[in-house]
Amino acid sequence: MSAASEQDLNRRSCVPCEGGVPPVAPDEAREQVRRLPGWSITADGRGIRREWTVKNFMAGIEFFDRLARLAEEEGHHPDLHLEGYRKVAVVLTTHAIGGLSENDFILAAKINQLPIASKS
Ligand SMILES: C[C@H](O)[C@H](O)[C@H]1CNC2=NC(N)=NC(=O)C2=N1
Numbered sequence: 482m483s484a485a486s487e488q489d490l491n492r493r494s495c496v497p498c499e500g501g502v503p504p505v506a507p508d509e510a511r512e513q514v515r516r517l518p519g520w521s522i523t524a525d526g527r528g529i530r531r532e533w534t535v536k537n538f539m540a541g542i543e544f545f546d547r548l549a550r551l552a553e554e555e556g557h558h559p560d561l562h563l564e565g566y567r568k569v570a571v572v573l574t575t576h577a578i579g580g581l582s583e584n585d586f587i588l589a590a591k592i593n594q595l596p597i598a599s600k601s
Contacts, residue, residue: 484512490590495557496583504580517589528560528574529585531592533599534567540598541569547595555591557584 485493505513507526514520519531535541545561548571552558562570573589575582 484509484516485586487516487518487590487593490517490587491594493583493587495555495587497556498575498577498582498584500577502578502582504575504578505582510581513586517586518593520589523572523574527580528572529581529589530570530572531589532564532568532570533597535569536567536598538566541567544569544595544597548592551591551595552588555584555588557588559588559592 504527507522510522510526510529514522514529517529520529521531522528523530533544535544541563545563548559548561557575560572560574562572564570571592573585574580575584
């Protein structure tokens with residue numbers, strides 16, 4: 482995998498993953514995540530994470546609702562965390578391979594396009 486721009490990732494779609502492929506190598510993951518504003522590699526290296534402080538509780542829930550629809554369209558599903566009444570976090574990892582796949586970066590680019598009533 483070579484790193485793609487956020488715009489390129491946005492034009493692509495997730496492909497079904499049922500395992501059997503190696504996770505993206507750590508160096509490549511770091512290079513890729515640099516092109517995705519707001520995202521960083523998780524401490525265990527198996528995923529990427531972004532958090533937002535939202536305007537109010539419903540803004541967080543509405544964001545999750547939009548995100549759930551996007552995830553269903555893409556067939557790739559995020560771990561959603563409501564970490565406080567105005568703090569939301571999203572972790573992307575490909576469960577089937579226990580690490581990062583291109584699907585995670587594609588979905589991150591698309592999540593960055595979603596409207597969010599954010600405070601930061
Ligand atoms: C066939 C289908 O693509 C798989 O079951 C998908 C569904 N959504 C998924 N989402 C995530 N995050 N990881 C997966 O491994 C995964 N598998």
